[in-house]
Amino acid sequence: xxxxxxxxxxxxxxxSVAEALEVILAASQPISDQVMVSLEQGLGRVLATxxxxxxxxxxxxxxxxxxYALRAGDGSGPRECIGSAFAGHPYExxxxxxxxxxxxxxxxxxxxxxxxxxxxxxxxxxSMVRFHGDILPGANVRLPGEDLSQGNTALPEGTLLRPAxxxxxxxxxxxxxxxxxxxxxxxxxxxxxxxxxxxxxxxGQIYDSNRPTLLAMLQRLGAETVDLGxxxxxxxxxxxxxxxxxxxxxxxxxxxxxxxxxxxxxxxxLEQMGSVHFWKMNMKPGRPLAFGHLGQASFxxxxxxxxxxxxxxxxxxxxxxxxxxxxxxxxxxxxxxLPLATSVRKKPGxxxxxxxxxxxxxxxxxxxxxxxxxxxxxxxxxxxxxFIVLPAESGALTAxxxxxxxxxxxxx
Ligand code: AMP
Ligand code: MG
Numbered sequence: 001x002x003x004x005x006x007x008x009x010x011x012x013x014x015x016s017v018a019e020a021l022e023v024i025l026a027a028s029q030p031i032s033d034q035v036m037v038s039l040e041q042g043l044g045r046v047l048a049t050x051x052x053x054x055x056x057x058x059x060x061x062x063x064x065x066x067x068y069a070l071r072a073g074d075g076s077g078p079r080e081c082i083g084s085a086f087a088g089h090p091y092e093x094x095x096x097x098x099x100x101x102x103x104x105x106x107x108x109x110x111x112x113x114x115x116x117x118x119x120x121x122x123x124x125x126x127s128m129v130r131f132h133g134d135i136l137p138g139a140n141v142r143l144p145g146e147d148l149s150q151g152n153t154a155l156p157e158g159t160l161l162r163p164a165x166x167x168x169x170x171x172x173x174x175x176x177x178x179x180x181x182x183x184x185x186x187x188x189x190x191x192x193x194x195x196x197x198x199x200x201x202x203x204g205q206i207y208d209s210n211r212p213t214l215l216a217m218l219q220r221l222g223a224e225t226v227d228l229g230x231x232x233x234x235x236x237x238x239x240x241x242x243x244x245x246x247x248x249x250x251x252x253x254x255x256x257x258x259x260x261x262x263x264x265x266x267x268x269x270l271e272q273m274g275s276v277h278f279w280k281m282n283m284k285p286g287r288p289l290a291f292g293h294l295g296q297a298s299f300x301x302x303x304x305x306x307x308x309x310x311x312x313x314x315x316x317x318x319x320x321x322x323x324x325x326x327x328x329x330x331x332x333x334x335x336x337x338l339p340l341a342t343s344v345r346k347k348p349g350x351x352x353x354x355x356x357x358x359x360x361x362x363x364x365x366x367x368x369x370x371x372x373x374x375x376x377x378x379x380x381x382x383x384x385x386x387f388i389v390l391p392a393e394s395g396a397l398t399a400x401x402x403x404x405x406x407x408x409x410x411x412x
Contacts, residue, residue, distance in 0.1 A: 009349030014282035016392065017315060017351045023277070024291055025331065028298060028320040031250060033181045042166055044222040045179035046326040047159040053152050053172055056145035061109040062087075064140045068122050068129055069113035070100040072137040078130045085110055100129055109141055116140035148172070158328030162412050180326040186249035186297075187214045188228035188241055190256040191304060192263065196230055209378060210255040210302075210309045217313055221321050223251075233263040242273060246295045250324065253317065256304030259288045266290060266301045274299060282392055283351045285375030286312040298324070305375040311353045314387070314408070333406040335389065341366040343398050344388065351392045355384035356405065367405050385409060 034048040063069060063085075070079050079100035085091035087106035095101055095112035103109070103116055114137045121132040148154055154168055161179075169177060194208040195201055208230045218225045226248045231241050238257070245252040257264045258278070267290065270276040276292030276299055285308040290301030300317050302309045319331035341359050346352050357370040367388055371380030389404040390397070397403065 009284070009347050010392065011280065011282065011349070013280060014287075014350075015279040016282050020279055020281060020289065020291070021316060021319065021332070024316050024320050025323055027291075027293070028323045030324055030326040031180055031183060032326075034178045035181050036176050037179055039166055039169055039175055039177065042161045042169070042177055042179065043163070045161050045177075045182075047155055047157055047161065047165075048178040048180045048326065050153050050157045051155045051169065051172070051174065051177070053148040053150055053154045054174075055172060056150050057147040057171055058142050058144055061144055062142050063103045063105055063107050063109060063116045064142050065116055065118040066104050067116045067118040067120075067140065068100040068131070069095065069103040069110055069116050070135070071095060071097065071113060072115040072135045072139070074098055076131065076135055078128050081124070081127050081129050114138065114141065156328065158326055160322070160325075160327045164412070182222055182224040183251060183321055183325050184226065184249045185218050185223040185251045185253060185321070186226035186228055186245035187211070187218070187253040187255075188245070189214075189230050189304075190233060190238060190254055190266070191230075192233045194230045194232075194256075209306050210304065213306065213310060214253060214255070214313070217310070217318070218321075221318065222325070223321060233257055233265060235265045235269060238265050239269050239273070242269060242294060246273075246297050249297050251298045251300070251321070252294050253300045253302060253313075255302045255309050258290050258301040258303055270294070270299065270301065276301070281312075282349075283311075283315075283353065285353070286315075289316065291316070303375075306378050307355070307375045307381050310381055311387070314406075315353070335404045335406055337402045338365055338367045338405045340388075340397055340399050340401050340403055341368040343396065344369055344390070344403075345396050346390050346394055348393055348395045352388075352390040352394075354388040354390065355380045356386045356388040357383060358385055358405070358407075367403065 074097055079098055081102055082099045083091050084102040085107035086104050090108040091101045091110040095110050101110045117131050123130045155165055159165055189208050189210045193204055193206050195205045197207050215225055228241050228245055231237050257266045267278050274292055274294035276290050279289050281287055281289050286303055288303050289312055292299050302312045322331040354373055355370045356367045359366045359368055370383040385408055387406045
């Protein structure tokens with residue numbers, strides 16, 4: 001039992017991050033519609049069928065170095081150079097005893113040869129070549145099928161295509177692939193105080209930053225987006241927009257109005273229109289969160305504070321989108337342990353997603369909180385390149401303590 005409730009933020013009715021994620025992922029079913037796209041359009045899409053290699057890669061034994069191709073069994077003596085092999089221009093005749101062929105990287109190994117000696121270890125005098133060091137069979141030879149053999153799975157279904165995957169497909173001569181159609185996501189922000197950018201602010205108004213943020217995060221995930229605008233805290237208008245969203249999309253995301261304030265209508269409307277859980281989350285930021293279904297569409301009601309919107313999107317919506325896109329996963333971000341460069345403040349009770357910055361240190365990378373940590377302070381979020389994830393039970397930590405870190409940016 002906690003010694004004293006004053007020093008903890010724990011709410012026994014609140015849902016933990018792990019519990020919520022489990023429910024969300026279990027209810028998020030992958031879409032199955034496929035489309036054919038060219039390789040050039042494949043980046044960020046998800047393979048709808050596994051791809052078997054139609055050929056051996058490499059297709060021929062070839063040289064890994066610029067040097068001389070020869071028969072290792074002929075011993076360490078000098079060889080007579082009888083010709084050249086270039087990439088794309090094989091040497092046609094057979095290498096016989098005591099002979100060698102000048103060969104470039106990627107050129108087909110001539111018949112008879114079974115090793116390549118790099119040119120740095122070769123000394124040429126006229127047509128004769130002497131070699132330094134051992135001559136071992138198989139040296140510097142790339143074997144057929146070494147990368148992939150014909151018929152083997154090159155990429156499994158569910159591969160989220162990054163540049164290296166496109167490289168593999170290109171190396172197989174494949175120019176068209178079956179991918180899942182993009183997930184269609186409709187979204188809108190709610191709040192009487194919101195004004196779209198480009199308009200002057202009236203008294204008490206703020207600019208709607210959540211909608212552009214959602215658009216950008218959804219674009220990064222390759223979703224097809226339907227922006228339904230900025231809707232006032234008016235139940236009829238919200239109902240109408242939810243109805244449009246439900247018909248337009250596989251997933252509906254709203255921000256704001258998800259708590260129990262007098263202008264918060266999302267909960268009441270969703271209870272009538274769909275099947276939705278309203279969770280008080282045991283996390284910071286991002287306390288209220290709604291998840292469920294609106295007709296066939298999955299529904300997320302995210303809190304309105306801009307940092308809470310982003311944190312809940314990264315922790316819950318992103319994994320659900322990745323799973324629904326048909327991706328094999330992992331759907332959640334990997335977590336690394338790094339030492340803190342400075343101390344951090346925290347009360348036990350809630351999982352804290354502090355905005356952090358990675359810092360190169362003398363003994364490797366460290367992490368420090370980035371800017372102010374309140375849920376309405378966007379500049380801290382903009383300075384951050386990672387989340388520092390502090391478990392619910394953790395209190396304040398001193399510099400040097402190891403903490404969990406999630407990187408915000410994908411590498412490629
Ligand atoms: P709510 O979740 O509607 O109670 O809003 C919580 C806080 O977030 C309030 O200060 C709102 O003004 C602010 N907020 C809500 N929606 C947005 C938005 N789209 N852009 C920027 N701030 C917002
Ligand atoms: Mg509001």
